Amino acid sequence: MRMSVIGTGYLGATHAACMAELGHEVIGVDVDESKIALLSDGKVPFYEPGLPEILERNLTEGRLRFSTDYREAAEYANVHFLGVGTPQQRGSYAADLTYVRDTIATLVPLLKGDHLILGKSTVPVGTAAELQDLADLLAPEGTTVEIAWNPEFLRESHGVDDTIHPDRIVVGLRDGSPAEPTVREIYASQLAEGIPFLVTDRQTAELVKVSANSFLATKISFINAVAELCEASGADVVALADAIGHDDRIGRKFLGAGLGFGGGCLPKDIRAFMARAGELGADQALSFLREVDTINMRQRDRVVQFAKDTFGGSLLGHRVTVLGAAFKANSDDVRDSPALNVAGQLSLSGAAVSVFDPQAMANARKVFPTLTYADSLTDALSGAELVILATEWQEFRDMDPQEVGKVVDKPNIIDARNVLDPVQWRDAGWNIRAMGRTLS
Ligand SMILES: NC(=O)c1ccc[n+]([C@@H]2O[C@H](COP(=O)([O-])OP(=O)(O)OC[C@H]3O[C@@H](n4cnc5c(N)ncnc54)[C@H](O)[C@@H]3O)[C@@H](O)[C@H]2O)c1
Numbered sequence: 001m002r003m004s005v006i007g008t009g010y011l012g013a014t015h016a017a018c019m020a021e022l023g024h025e026v027i028g029v030d031v032d033e034s035k036i037a038l039l040s041d042g043k044v045p046f047y048e049p050g051l052p053e054i055l056e057r058n059l060t061e062g063r064l065r066f067s068t069d070y071r072e073a074a075e076y077a078n079v080h081f082l083g084v085g086t087p088q089q090r091g092s093y094a095a096d097l098t099y100v101r102d103t104i105a106t107l108v109p110l111l112k113g114d115h116l117i118l119g120k121s122t123v124p125v126g127t128a129a130e131l132q133d134l135a136d137l138l139a140p141e142g143t144t145v146e147i148a149w150n151p152e153f154l155r156e157s158h159g160v161d162d163t164i165h166p167d168r169i170v171v172g173l174r175d176g177s178p179a180e181p182t183v184r185e186i187y188a189s190q191l192a193e194g195i196p197f198l199v200t201d202r203q204t205a206e207l208v209k210v211s212a213n214s215f216l217a218t219k220i221s222f223i224n225a226v227a228e229l230c231e232a233s234g235a236d237v238v239a240l241a242d243a244i245g246h247d248d249r250i251g252r253k254f255l256g257a258g259l260g261f262g263g264g265c266l267p268k269d270i271r272a273f274m275a276r277a278g279e280l281g282a283d284q285a286l287s288f289l290r291e292v293d294t295i296n297m298r299q300r301d302r303v304v305q306f307a308k309d310t311f312g313g314s315l316l317g318h319r320v321t322v323l324g325a326a327f328k329a330n331s332d333d334v335r336d337s338p339a340l341n342v343a344g345q346l347s348l349s350g351a352a353v354s355v356f357d358p359q360a361m362a363n364a365r366k367v368f369p370t371l372t373y374a375d376s377l378t379d380a381l382s383g384a385e386l387v388i389l390a391t392e393w394q395e396f397r398d399m400d401p402q403e404v405g406k407v408v409d410k411p412n413i414i415d416a417r418n419v420l421d422p423v424q425w426r427d428a429g430w431n432i433r434a435m436g437r438t439l440s
Contacts, residue, residue: 172205227436237436324391
């Protein structure tokens with residue numbers, strides 16, 4: 001099938017390349033000229049394992065191309081995926097729908113014939129209906145535009161596999177919508193694999209996405225709250241999470257106590273969910289998410305406090321190395337990154353902070369140009385009085401405490417992701433502190 005993908009960021013570029021990989025003919029459109037130039041040249045503008053190979057292959061085989069011109073998308077395809085950003089509004093918890101509305105306002109007047117727009121961006125409930133009204137208003141005479149919502153569940157760093165083999169496909173249609181057969185055709189190979197296909201109304205599909213993210217955020221904040229209790233009572237949150245995780249109603253995933261969640265989705269999605277609940281007069285229903293958010297943000301302050309404790313209360317002049325800048329491992333995404341937040345707070349508290357990340361250095365520099373960025377892990381560790389493991393990259397998990405001990409000035413480490421073996425580090429002479437663990 002022919003299709004366009006509007007918005008070629010983390011979601012859209014991955015989706016466009018993966019749809020081509022499934023055999024479709026795809027054009028990706030973005031307003032960012034530099035991004036389109038890179039993609040057209042076979043270069044992924046961000047770090048996503050496996051994506052460069054798929055991009056390259058499908059460009060070469062002629063199933064994939066990119067453009068900044070909406071007219072090309074309008075003429076090329078009758079199916080359009082919408083994957084533009086929906087960031088948090090400045091000064092509000094609500095989602096900023098400017099880019100989503102702009103896409104409809106630009107694309108729809110250019111369309112001729114019958115078109116389907118499948119929304120992938122994460123949006124507040126009611127957005128699809130609002131966009132349908134806008135599309136009906138702007139569609140040229142004789143043109144029909146159907147808007148349906150097909151939320152995206154990909155995880156950055158697993159984006160390719162999650163797009164090609166999703167654990168479910170959800171599509172929200174309005175009453176009487178003719179779109180279901182087209183959606184089934186798009187995802188035919190996945191449906192043949194037996195991947196669950198759920199057809200709902202539009203508002204349920206919109207809510208599925210924010211509910212899933214809110215649940216995951218709640219699970220992380222739950223274990224982080226328990227971690228605080230573990231510290232206060234001399235217990236161990238890792239052993240506790242292992243024990244409760246054996247209950248298959250609970251599960252071990254997302255029970256990693258540590259520095260908490262960040263990135264371009266979870267923080268803004270739970271806030272937008274609360275804001276929308278308020279607009280709908282149901283704000284009390286989601287007030288617990290405010291606490292989820294607060295617990296999450298508190299982890300960043302707690303790590304900074306641990307760092308201060310290491311030096312008797314003041315960070316002034318102390319050399320601290322922060323390992324990690326991306327919001328999670330195997331990504332270069334620094335949007336609302338807990339690691340960078342901690343690095344920034346330490347710097348503002350007077351520490352001399354050195355940051356190293358295997359992939360996110362360029363993005364980190366743009367957000368926090370005043371921090372010092374090391375050229376390598378060894379360079380970052382050299383002369384440190386305190387090391388903070390803030391993003392769980394394998395390279396950091398694999399560090400040898402004996403070797404690292406030879407490079408640093410003082411053997412102090414905070415494992416803010418609970419990925420190191422504390423006994424091994426302590427036996428190597430380190431003073432190690434970890435979130436929610438009593439290591440005496
Ligand atoms: N990143 C993820 O893992 C992920 C997963 C699921 C859902 N989502 C959702 O997908 C959406 C996009 O997220 P992202 O992480 O890809 O964001 P992103 O910032 O990486 O990409 C958004 C892209 O949209 C482009 N854009 C903005 N306005 C445009 C316009 N009018 N026309 C064409 N392009 C335009 C931007 O230039 C940018 O390249 C968000 O709603 C997000 O919540 C993201």
